[in-house]
Amino acid sequence: NTSDVSRAQAHSHAHWVQDLHMDKNGWTDTGYHFLVSRGGWITEGRHQSLSTLRGGRDFVMGAHTSGQNGAGIGIANEGAYHDGAQPPRAQWEVLVALCAYTCGQYGIAPSRIYGHKDFGDTLCPGVLHDKLPQLRSEVAASMG
Template structure:
C-alpha cells in the first residue's frame, strides 16, 4: 500500500495551511528527549480518535486543556518522552501541534517519529481527533479542520489522499478511530481530493462493517501505539 502520488498534480501546489496552534501556545511541558526527525516524508496519514468524552465545549481553551491532558497521560501513565501523535484536532476544530518538532518537520517535508501506530511510527503521521466515534460522528468544526489538515499534509508531502489516508485499525488490532468515523474515511479522501483539485473516487459497495472489537477501555485508550 503506497500513498505517494505518481506524476504531477493537475493544479499548482499552493494550498493554504490551516491555522495551527504551537506547543508554546497550548503551554506544553518540555519533552524528556527531543523527538527523532527522519529526512523523509510520511507515506500515510493515520486517523485516530482520542477516546475521550464527546465534549460540548468547543472553545480554544478547552482544546489547549485537552492537549495538556493527552501529554500528561502519555508521559506519566505511558512513560513516553512526549505526546505520541504529531497533530491533534479538538471538537471545536482547533488544530494543535502534538509531539515536539512536528510542525517544523512538516514544513521541511520531513517526519517526526511519533508514538501513535505500533510498528508503523517510522513512516506515518498521526492525527488525534477529540472524542469517541464508535457510534457518533465528529462535529462539523472538527470534520472541516480534518479535511483541511489532510489536504495540507497531502500537498506538502506529495501524497494521494485516496491511498494515503487510513485509520488506525488498518494497521493494528483496534476499533480506533471508531466505527462511525472509520466509515467516513472514503468521504474524507474524496473531500481532500477535491480540495487538491484531484479526481474524486466514487464510493463502491456498502460502508465498512463494524470492527467487532470493543471500544475504548478507558480515557485515551485507542489501541496499540508504541
C-alpha cells in the same frame, strides 16, 4: 463527548493526551503529531511536528501506530466515536484541511489516508473509520 468547543478546551485536551502518553506510557511526548479538537482547533502533539510539516521533507518520528510510526503522520481527533457519534462540522472541516495540507507537503496520495483500525485490533477511530472514503475524497478535492 464534550460540548466545549473553545480554544482553551483544545489546549486542555492536548495537555491531557500528552500527560497520558508521558505518564502512563513513559513516552517522551505525545504520540500523535497533531490533534484536532471538536471545536476545529489544531494543536501540535509531538514537539517540532509543525516546523517539520512546514518544511515538507522530514517529519518527527511519532508513537501513534505500532509498525507505522516511521511511515506516517499521526492525527488524533478529540472525542469518542464508538457509539455512533459524529464529529462536529468544524472538526471535520479542519481535519480535511489538515490532511490536505499534510498530503501536499509530503507528496502523500489521499488514498493513503488510514485509521488505527487498519493496522491493529482496536476500536479507534470508531465510526470515523467508516468515513475514511469520504475523508479521502474531500482531501483529494481540496488538493485540486
